[in-house]
Amino acid sequence: MQMAITVTGLRKSFGDHMVLDGIDLDVREGTTFSLLGPNGAGKTTVVKILSTLIGFDGGQASVAGHDVARKPDAVRAAIGVTGQFSAVDDLLTGAENLVLMADLNHLGRAEGRRRAAELLDRFDLTAAAGKLASTYSGGMRRRLDLAMTLVGEPRVIFLDEPTTGLDPRSRHLMWQIIRELVAGGVTIFLTTQHLEEADELADRIAVLDRGRLVAVGTADELKRGVPGGHVRLRFGDAAGLDAAARALGDGTRDDEALTLQVPGDGGVPALRALLDRLERAGVEVEELSVRTPDLDDVFFALTAREAVR
Amino acid sequence: MSDALTMLRRNVRHTLRNPGAMIMTIGLPVVLLLLFVGVFGGALNAGLGSALHGGDYVDYVVAGVLLMTVGYGASTTALAVNRDMTAGIIARFRTMAISRASVLTGHVIASTVRTVLSTALVVGVALLLGFRPAAGPLRWLAVLGLVALLALALTWVAVAIGLLARTAEGTSPFVLVVQLLPFLSSAFVSPASMSAPVRWFAAHEPYTPIIDTLRGLMLGTPVHADGVIAVAWCVGLALAGYLWARVLFTRDPSR
Numbered sequence: 001m002q003m004a005i006t007v008t009g010l011r012k013s014f015g016d017h018m019v020l021d022g023i024d025l026d027v028r029e030g031t032t033f034s035l036l037g038p039n040g041a042g043k044t045t046v047v048k049i050l051s052t053l054i055g056f057d058g059g060q061a062s063v064a065g066h067d068v069a070r071k072p073d074a075v076r077a078a079i080g081v082t083g084q085f086s087a088v089d090d091l092l093t094g095a096e097n098l099v100l101m102a103d104l105n106h107l108g109r110a111e112g113r114r115r116a117a118e119l120l121d122r123f124d125l126t127a128a129a130g131k132l133a134s135t136y137s138g139g140m141r142r143r144l145d146l147a148m149t150l151v152g153e154p155r156v157i158f159l160d161e162p163t164t165g166l167d168p169r170s171r172h173l174m175w176q177i178i179r180e181l182v183a184g185g186v187t188i189f190l191t192t193q194h195l196e197e198a199d200e201l202a203d204r205i206a207v208l209d210r211g212r213l214v215a216v217g218t219a220d221e222l223k224r225g226v227p228g229g230h231v232r233l234r235f236g237d238a239a240g241l242d243a244a245a246r247a248l249g250d251g252t253r254d255d256e257a258l259t260l261q262v263p264g265d266g267g268v269p270a271l272r273a274l275l276d277r278l279e280r281a282g283v284e285v286e287e288l289s290v291r292t293p294d295l296d297d298v299f300f301a302l303t304a305r306e307a308v309r
Numbered sequence: 310m311s312d313a314l315t316m317l318r319r320n321v322r323h324t325l326r327n328p329g330a331m332i333m334t335i336g337l338p339v340v341l342l343l344l345f346v347g348v349f350g351g352a353l354n355a356g357l358g359s360a361l362h363g364g365d366y367v368d369y370v371v372a373g374v375l376l377m378t379v380g381y382g383a384s385t386t387a388l389a390v391n392r393d394m395t396a397g398i399i400a401r402f403r404t405m406a407i408s409r410a411s412v413l414t415g416h417v418i419a420s421t422v423r424t425v426l427s428t429a430l431v432v433g434v435a436l437l438l439g440f441r442p443a444a445g446p447l448r449w450l451a452v453l454g455l456v457a458l459l460a461l462a463l464t465w466v467a468v469a470i471g472l473l474a475r476t477a478e479g480t481s482p483f484v485l486v487v488q489l490l491p492f493l494s495s496a497f498v499s500p501a502s503m504s505a506p507v508r509w510f511a512a513h514e515p516y517t518p519i520i521d522t523l524r525g526l527m528l529g530t531p532v533h534a535d536g537v538i539a540v541a542w543c544v545g546l547a548l549a550g551y552l553w554a555r556v557l558f559t560r561d562p563s564r
Contacts, residue, residue: 051404052403052404053400053403053404073406074406076404076405076406077406079404080404081400081401081404083397083400083401085397086397087396087397087398087400087401088398089319089396089398090396091322091323091326091327092319092322096322100315100319103311103315103318104312104315104402104405104407105405106311132326148401152405
């Protein structure tokens with residue numbers, strides 16, 4: 001299978017500040033790759049470099065088979081970018097924004113109009129097509145932004161936090177469209193802070209922290225690598241909590257909430273053993289919940305820093 | 310070239326939809342003209358004396374107001390370019406396989422055309438106020454050429470300023486300069502009546518030869534060497550503005 005994006009040893013500094021310190025990544029054609037990381041980790045910088053907006057100091061990057069530094073125009077012809085802040089023209093209507101993109105893609109008048117109408121419909125913007133983009137809500141602007149990106153039928157699409165600040169309905173519409181694009185063979189490079197989003201959409205995920213990739217893999221691979229699964233038990237009174245803590249010997253207790261958090265993967269045999277021990281000790285459990293590690297745990301485990309200093 | 314046309318269409322639409330810019334480029338110069346002719350005209354008529362060549366103050370002031378018009382037009386363009394930059398739409402254009410110059414060319418052509426139209430309107434209002442030019446068709450053509458050249462020059466500088474400024478407020482020094490320079494030139498009163506340092510400045514700044522040339526062309530008086538100096542200033546400013554804007558637009562925005 002072909003690689004849509006290949007990056008080796010990518011480095012970038014802004015003055016003295018090292019933003020990317022040797023990034024390697026590969027994204028296969030027709031897949032979704034998600035770059036996760038806290039604010040300021042360098043996600044947007046990666047997108048800007050790969051979309052030819054800014055240069056870089058070291059390493060190599062190629063997108064859609066073209067070297068980013070040497071053949072930026074070939075890269076531009078193959079990509080689409082929807083950034084964090086909507087790049088729509090406020091003084092044009094939704095339809096005019098799309099026709100503008102069609103004209104810049106040299107689609108021709110009839111074809112441009114046809115595509116604009118089709119995209120307006122697909123993004124649920126037909127009713128607002130004749131209104132100025134400045135009157136659009138945040139969700140509508142974002143949808144228009146992505147629609148504009150799609151006019152040129154790019155093979156590789158960069159989405160920089162595409163759903164930040166969107167309501168759930170808009171977010172799900174975005175997700176659905178992203179899935180359809182991937183089904184059509186398009187490669188998606190997605191940065192996000194919503195771990196749920198990466199879990200939902202991405203074939204592979206990389207975690208970026210302080211300019212370095214600290215983990216790369218599928219969501220499952222990443223989750224497997226971190227602790228964080230536990231069973232949470234709640235008791236009716238303090239005596240019950242005491243007895244359980246004595247019987248189990250380990251776990252984190254919360255005297256206020258009357259809960260005990262015991263490490264464990266939540267598998268049925270382990271749960272059964274746990275409950276047996278509690279029954280033998282004569283402790284009554286009021287409520288039990290199992291939590292499996294999710295990408296939040298991965299994220300916190302990998303990007304943990306001495307934040308409060 | 311077709312990209313530049315697309316951008317031009319976009320900028321024309323913007324102009325039609327931005328009443329603020331319309332007022333700035335057309336309304337303000339007309340108000341200024343009314344102000345100078347109606348309010349100061351009487352007093353200045355007496356004060357200017359021989360500089361009027363026997364005409365009325367309105368005949369004297371039209372050339373200066375035309376320059377103000379061009380300045381306002383350029384200021385609007387600086388704001389428009391800056392809005393494009395800060396709103397992220399230029400970032401989108403930069404990631405597309407389009408001619409990079411087209412974005413700026415679109416702005417420049419739209420702005421120049423808009424400004425020339427505004428100056429025509431100003432001349433029309435001046436005629437209603439009693440402006441009696443003595444120019445023949447050839448001289449009018451020269452007026453049009455010089456106004457267009459000046460509009461082109463100031464617009465390229467304005468584009469560079471718009472690219473340079475991080476916010477809309479950042480373009481205000483440019484606005485101030487293009488609006489202040491006419492007052493320190495032969496636009497409204499003859500430099501002969503100014504204090505020595507101001508007179509020296511007025512004699513050497515670009516606006517004075519341009520205004521004198523326009524005035525001479527319209528009133529049918531001799532233009533002398535001012536014409537050459539005026540064209541040289543315009544060409545120089547246009548070239549400097551163009552090169553500056555090109556450097557600013559193609560530079561890596563991260564640096």
